Amino acid sequence: MGTRPRSRWLVSLGGRAMQRAAALVRRGCCPRPPGPWGRSQSSAAAEASAVLKVRPERSRRERILTLESMNPQVKAVEYAVRGPIVLKAGEIELELQRAPELDLLGIKKPFTEVIRANIGDAHAMGQQPITFLRQVMALCTYPNLLDSPSFPEDAKKRARRILQACGGNSLGSYSASQGVNCIREDVAAYITRRDGGVPADPDNIYLTTGASDGISTILKILVSGGGKSRTGVMIPIPQYPLYSAVISELDAIQVNYYLDEDNCWALNVNELRRALWEAKEHCNPKVLCIINPGNPTGQVQNRKCIEDVIHFAWEEKLFLLADEVYQDNVYSPDCKFQSFKKVLYEMGPEYSSNVELASFHSTSKGYMGECGYRGGYMEVINLHPEIKGQLVKLLSVRLCPPVSGQAAMDIVVNPPVPGEESFEQFSREKESVLGNLAKKAKLTEDMFNQVPGIHCNPLQGAMYAFPRIFIPAKALEAAQAHKMAPDMFYCMKLLEETGICVVPGSGFGQKEGTHHFRMTILPPVEKLKTVLQKVKDFHIKFLEKYA
Amino acid sequence: MGTRPRSRWLVSLGGRAMQRAAALVRRGCCPRPPGPWGRSQSSAAAEASAVLKVRPERSRRERILTLESMNPQVKAVEYAVRGPIVLKAGEIELELQRAPELDLLGIKKPFTEVIRANIGDAHAMGQQPITFLRQVMALCTYPNLLDSPSFPEDAKKRARRILQACGGNSLGSYSASQGVNCIREDVAAYITRRDGGVPADPDNIYLTTGASDGISTILKILVSGGGKSRTGVMIPIPQYPLYSAVISELDAIQVNYYLDEDNCWALNVNELRRALWEAKEHCNPKVLCIINPGNPTGQVQNRKCIEDVIHFAWEEKLFLLADEVYQDNVYSPDCKFQSFKKVLYEMGPEYSSNVELASFHSTSKGYMGECGYRGGYMEVINLHPEIKGQLVKLLSVRLCPPVSGQAAMDIVVNPPVPGEESFEQFSREKESVLGNLAKKAKLTEDMFNQVPGIHCNPLQGAMYAFPRIFIPAKALEAAQAHKMAPDMFYCMKLLEETGICVVPGSGFGQKEGTHHFRMTILPPVEKLKTVLQKVKDFHIKFLEKYA
Known part of the structure; x- marks a missing residue:
């Protein structure tokens, strides 16, 4: 000793x-x-x-936990949506707070605020919460309000129903690991309505801490094997970087399939097949991830595409993950969201009783934008009963998803209906958000396509533009000199010169030699116009500078 | 194709x-x-x-995801607190709902309700939420209420402060991955007060989704290596099974050290040393987990014990995890909670600048019992700046902890102070919960120790009894015949005959040949008395039956 x-x-x-x-x-x-x-x-x-008057000699010992000793799989994780560009944005915000001092020193930023267009965070961009949702949540939080005449009866009815399903009638109790029963029933009823009668079973619904939690949980169960039999997970490129991050954490093999930019980012089954067969050389591809509507690409898959994908999964024995968190965010009049579950059932029993599917939804997107509550659900189809047991066991280790997030999910799937007191206001608020998003989607596409050296596919859905940007040779050299990916260099310059924070395409993956960035369309219309004008001006200046 | x-x-x-x-x-x-x-x-x-009139031939294909193909580390996970006994409790509850039918068939349960004493879920056991906490939460949820005269000013002040720190002044925005800034500041101020002035830095505070999330996140970063250099994680036996579950998930090596039941479940450093040196034969022990006050054992570590542990960690270069979620739950008049952080600092600079420590707190326990909000924090000490970067990156993949849980955490660390409008009511409610728990701790210890064949150490803290039960040889045989651990057999019988749901000691780990169960002391006093009487009657009958 x-x-x-x-x-x-x-x-x-x-x-x-x-x-x-x-x-x-x-x-x-x-x-x-x-x-x-x-x-x-x-x-x-x-x-x-x-x-x-003494101070023992202090020599900092070598630490136990260092970059060298830490979990290498965690070290390999990347997550661009909150990556270096966002850290830089935070620094600039701090500088702006010190603006008066800097003014005295003659240092002045050419902008007065950072616009965080890097993340789909609707309320942070000024979108107002849906009144009805917050009324129900407030009633659940502080049930004394159930006696208040200032809350509508339909909100009280929902709050009472949720509370009755909670232990001790309190949001402060743990729920079942799979989620509150009556909320799972409401989710199942919602899915059935959404899918034109294709039935959903509450036993197949798992409430989650946002969609991310569901996606990472099911992937965690799916990954196994070593060496050439290590699980391969097929993901679209460009992808939402949760996928690559979780694959990295789990030491699984990322199998890229490329979306077709020249064809509005459509998914092509021949490309799936190419990716699969190449991957089979070095791993065991077992999972196929689909994001529809696409993030960051915004495309909405048509019926034929979905059928092709399901058939491919059936044929190649792939477990399907359908990330459908933007299901309410479809703007192009000729596009319509159709769930993988619905198409799967409509393709007949060979598919509907064999293809294993998990699909995901969230309170964070759509018209409600309730990101902070971390609500979501996962529906599983054809999951082996033993695996359902394993899933509940795994979920139970974290006890339960936040019950307030579960309540928020309930209101999303069980909104006011015609004849109810709050229906009119709810519908007005919902349509206003979605109508504005549709306008902004069109506006963004149009404005980007007026800029030389920027090409933007139609924003059919979701809440992002992912324009392709031309980066001149001299800028590529400058980026290399700074040891940055060319689009990171571009986005850093954009941030420094305009205060606009967007995410480089390299954070999502892109075809080699192409460059993009992802920008949300969430700022209010007038502000979005200013943002787009600033990007345009910046881009033209950038082209000139590096001509 | x-x-x-x-x-x-x-x-x-x-x-x-x-x-x-x-x-x-x-x-x-x-x-x-x-x-x-x-x-x-x-x-x-x-x-x-x-x-x-046709039905294609349906042969269910072999599934992709099965017990055989799934992640074997997830398969190995066990979590007794929500394990088979709790599933059985759920079945019995369903049967009780069908009681009238069963009555007609002459099948009658000898009880009318299942009492879930398996989990520390205060509100589910009838504990009322702290009014002030819920008032602030309701105000944050539905800010229109800020104009209502029925909410006190101090609650409004806190709600305004939290909302001002949220994007768009909404709980619906994502927060920073590390948590809302002002809440981290409040946590740091709370720790400083709690630890008699030992300073805490908001930069070292990470808000989490309950304490479980923090614990599993830091373990995830810590685990590395293969074969004999695989990370070993030292945990107490009995332990809270989150630890064994996460260790299993991460494929790390569980290194057991035994608490001394004969000495009120005290931790003995010689036992730590034994466990460590034996483990060094087959892995790389790098982490030492401490639960204080103990779960399931309820012991509160004294100053000397904590100093010994810290010195041991310093000497053996172990990363310390201090699970301190029961810091407000200390009942024995001769015990006092002291944080590892405080003792570490008071032991002098060699320790305070070298020992790497992460400590955890939660909204779920204490006097507030807000489990459903999934709020918590982690404080890290001496974490390498590069690792802090890695931690934020890893946390950012899941975007942020639930903001409502963060708000709940804020109220726990920033309660009403003397002179504020709500101070009196808040203090009354808090003292009432803690006073009752202290009474129930004593009551439980006393009643268990009156039963022949049950021995219960003093419940110094936390919210559980973990009595040792004598199981006669014939019952051991019967258990073996049912392929059950003896204490699982005992607890199943207890559940079936009395409706009382407790967790077998084997789910937490125990010295071979000893048997225990964990029971919460959360039911209201009169109900708890009934529960204890029923356990007593059951135990005596059990001893007679298997004599």
Whole structure:
């Protein structure tokens, strides 16, 4: 057993000094090295330091947890949506707060605010919460309000129903690991309505902490094997980087299939087949992930495409993951969201009783944009009963998804209906958000396509533009000199010169030699126009500079 | 490319039958095999089936995701707190709902309700939410209420502060991955107060989805290596099974150290040393987990014990995890909660600048019992700056912890103070919960120790009793015949005969040859008395039966 440093340190003091030091130590005022805590070091501690007049030799030992010793799979994780560009945006925001000081120094930013167009965060961009949803949530949170005449009866009815299904009638109780029963029933009823009568079973519904939680949970169960039999997970390129991150965490094999930019980012089954067969050389591709409507690409798959994908999954024995969180976000008049579940059933029993499917939805997107509540659900089809048991077991380790998020999900799937008091206001608010998004989708496409060197596919759905940008040779060289991907270089310059924060295409994946960025269309119309104009001006200047 | 089953199936029909079938298929009414969805099969679907008069041969193919093909590490996960006994409890509850039918058949349960004493779920056991907490939460949820005269000003002040720190002033926005800034500041201020002035830095605070999320996240980063250099994680036995579950998921090595039941479940450093040196034979022990106050054991570590553990971690270069979620739940008058962080600092700079520590807290326990909101925080000490970057990156993949849970955490760390309008009511409610828990802790210990064949250590803290039970040889044989652990057999019998649901000691780990169960002390006093009396009666009968 080693000698204790404190003993060694205190025994060098005698008598009263020792006693006083010990007392200070007991009061939590031992001298501390300068460091991150130094700035809040109390005066008592400073006094102790003076009294003791000794300071043991401090040599910071090598740490246990370092970049070298940490989990290499976690180290390999990348997540561009909140990556370096967003950290830089945070720094700039801090600088802007210090603007008056900087003004005195003659340093002035050419903009007054950072516009975070990097993430689909509707409320942060000024979208107002849906009144009815928040009324029900408030009633669930503080049931005394159930007696208040200022809340509508239909909201109270829903709140009572949710609370009755919670232990002790409180959102503060744990729910079942799979989620509150009556909310799962409401989700199943919603899916049945949405899919024109194709039935959904509450037993197949798992409430989740946002869609991300469901996706990573099911992938966690799916991944197995080593070497050439390691599970391969097919994902679209461009993809939403949750997929690559989770694949990395799980040490699974990422199998890329490319969406066809020249064809409005359509998914082509021949490309799926190419990717699959190439992957079979080095892994065991077992999972096919689909994002529809697409993120970041915004395409909406048509019926034939979905049928082709399902047939392919059936034929090649692939487990299907359908990320359908943008199901309410379809803007092109000639596009319509159709769920994989519905098409699967309509393709007949050979598919509907064999193809294993998990599909995902969330409270974060759509017209409600309730990201912060982390609500979501997963529906599984044809999951082996034993695996359902395993899934519940795995979920139970984290106890349950946030019950407030579950309640938010309930209101999304069980909104006011005609004849109910809140129907009119709810519908107005919902249509207003979706109508504005549709306008902004068109506006963004049109404005980008007016800029030389930018091409933008139609934003059929979701809430992002993913325009292709031309980066001149000299800019490519400059990027290389800065050890940056060319589109990261571009986006950093855009951020520094305009305050607009977007995510480089390299964070989502793109065909080699092409460059893109992802930008949300969430800012209010007038602000979005300004943003687009600024991007345009920046781009033209950028082309000139690196011509 | 394979032939498509649907084509094959539909082409066998001609003319109008084909058209009608196709139309039904489009309407989502294709004939479906009987199965879990069969019961909600619509009459239209039945009609389609009749029209078609063909049913393709259905042979369920082998599934992709099975017990054999799934992730073996997930398969290995066990989580007793929501394990088979809880599933059984759910079945019995369903039976009780059908009681009138069963009565007619002459089948009658000897009880009318299942008492879920398996999980620390305070509100589910009738504990009322803290009014102030819910008022602030309601105000944050539905800010129109900020104009209502029925909410106190101090609650409004806190709600405004939280909302101002949220994007778009909405709980519906994503927060920073690490959590809302001002809430992290409040957590740091709380820790500083709690630890008698030892400073805490908001940069070291990470808000989490309950404590479980923090624990599994930091373990995920820590685990690395293969074979004999695979990371070993030292955990107490008995433990809270989140630890063993996460270790299993991560394919890390569980290193057990035994708490000393004969000494009130104290932690003994010699036992730590034994466990460590034995583990070094086959893995790389790198992490030491401490649960204080103990779960399921309820012991509260004294100053000397904590110092010994910290010195041991320093000496052996172990990363310390301190699970301190029961920090408000200390009942024995001669016990006091002291945080590992505080003791670490008071032991002097050699420790405070070298020992790497992560400690955890939660909204789920204490006096508030807000489990459903999934709020929590983690404080890290001496984490390498690069690792802090990795941590934020990893957390950012899941975007953020539920913002409503973060708000709940804020109120826990920033409660009303003397002079504020709500202080009196808040204090009364808090003291009432904690006072009752202290009474129930004593009551439970006393009553268990009156039963022959049950021994219960003092419940110094937390919210569970973990009594040792004597199981006679004949019962051991009966358990073996049922292929059950003896204490699982005991707890199943207890559940079936009394409706009381507790968790077998084998789910937490225990010294071989000893048997225990974990029971919460959360039911209201009178109900708890009944529960304890029932356990007593059951136990005596059990001893007689298997004498």
